[in-house]
Amino acid sequence: ADTYALCAALKACGQSSNAAYGECLHAYAEKTFLLRSVFVGSALVNMYKCIGKIEQSCRVFSEMPCRNIVTWTTIITVLVHAGRYKEGLMYFSDMSRWENLSDHYTIP
Structure with missing residues (x-):
């Protein structure tokens, strides 16, 4: 699998709340070094x-x-949506x- 396919599969796991398969994909990303990709990291x-x-x-x-900027904005958004404003x-x-990465997506 390539980066794009893995990102799509991770998105599907998240949307379907399939934790077990998502965690398997995480392990796969680690073994194949795809976790080095900022896109895969953000998808995870x-x-x-x-x-x-x-x-x-x-x-x-x-x-x-x-x-x-994508990875930083992703984690900040995750924390804010979870109500963890101070951490965000x-x-x-x-x-x-x-x-120096913030843009109009990080701070609307």
Whole structure:
């Protein structure tokens, strides 16, 4: 599988709340080094949010080797949607400190 197929499968797992298959795909991404992709990482963060595993979303984000505006915005959005506003602001502060990445999608 390639990055795009894996992202689509992770989205399907999140939308259908299929935690078991989503976790299998996570393991597959680790074994095949597809987890290095910012797209796969963001898809995993979002998938874990959809199945109610916010801590796992945060763990995936913290272990990502590369981040961009999409990954930062994804984790901030996940936390805000979960009602974890202070954490979302902390991540925003970290993003602003480490990288000048915020855009009109991060702060509407």
